[in-house]
Amino acid sequence: MMANADRKWVETHILHDGDIQFYGNLLREIEGIGADAFWKEFRRIAQEYLTAGHQGTQMFHALVDATIERLVERDRRYGYPPPFCHKGCDNCCHELVYCTSAEAKGIQEFCQLKSIPIDHEKLQRQLDSVVFDSAGNHSGATTWNDQPRGDQSCIFLDPQEKCCQIWPVRPLVCRVHLAEGSDEFCTPHNGQENAQAKGINYVELSYILSVVFTLHQDSIRKTMGRLLLNENRS
Numbered sequence: 650m651m652a653n654a655d656r657k658w659v660e661t662h663i664l665h666d667g668d669i670q671f672y673g674n675l676l677r678e679i680e681g682i683g684a685d686a687f688w689k690e691f692r693r694i695a696q697e698y699l700t701a702g703h704q705g706t707q708m709f710h711a712l713v714d715a716t717i718e719r720l721v722e723r724d725r726r727y728g729y730p731p732p733f734c735h736k737g738c739d740n741c742c743h744e745l746v747y748c749t750s751a752e753a754k755g756i757q758e759f760c761q762l763k764s765i766p767i768d769h770e771k772l773q774r775q776l777d778s779v780v781f782d783s784a785g786n787h788s789g790a791t792t793w794n795d796q797p798r799g800d801q802s803c804i805f806l807d808p809q810e811k812c813c814q815i816w817p818v819r820p821l822v823c824r825v826h827l828a829e830g831s832d833e834f835c836t837p838h839n840g841q842e843n844a845q846a847k848g849i850n851y852v853e854l855s856y857i858l859s860v861v862f863t864l865h866q867d868s869i870r871k872t873m874g875r876l877l878l879n880e881n882r883s
């Protein structure tokens with residue numbers, strides 16, 4: 650009975666006529682999780698985000714960071730090594746980045762405050778490798794990794810220090826990108842994950858990103874580049 654109520658709430662307040670935008674392995678894990686538990690947790694997180702209003706982005710950035718810290722510590726207690734990720738490890742910063750419009754706004758404000766230039770010309774070149782549909786959303790197709798190596802890197806990656814210049818306001822997708830053992834296979838090829846990638850997938854994070862991706866599917870599909878350029882290309 651309650652599960653129906655949770656599902657109904659999500660369908661009424663979140664989905665309307667749309668679909669859930671699944672992130673990570675969540676869709677594959679639903680069978681093990683159970684439909685009732687899935688709808689309950691999805692609703693709980695969505696309500697938390699919506700209740701936070703314009704603080705939602707900042708609050709969920711902090712939530713994701715704290716969740717990762719907690720899960721890595723839990724794994725450490727079970728004898729698992731920590732993620733390989735460290736400062737100067739940048740292979741995952743050579744791909745298309747997605748963010749919400751609120752995240753893009755936060756990045757723009759941070760760059761203004763810290764006098765970090767936004768390389769609009771590079772963003773324009775990068776967008777030429779991304780296919781958008783007639784509604785102006787990324788269709789899924791890209792030739793991102795066919796660009797010269799210099800253009801494959803995120804505009805916020807410091808080429809000398811090999812670190813993120815907008816670390817405090819980096820998007821959720823950047824926060825949850827974790828790998829174990831090696832960074833060798835962390836760069837996807839034109840949107841396709843390397844089969845040898847050793848990504849760490851925490852279902853707790855997949856829930857959070859699935860909620861945000863579903864709520865903000867319009868802006869997420871525009872990609873970070875278009876949002877920063879405030880572009881309307883289709």
Ligand code: SF4
Nearest residue numbers: 734738740741832835
């Ligand atoms: S995801 Fe991979 S490339 Fe990115 S910081 Fe972690 S180990 Fe390094």
Ligand code: SF4
Nearest residue numbers: 742803805806813823
């Ligand atoms: S925003 Fe920062 S962490 Fe994300 S891809 Fe760009 S440089 Fe990497």
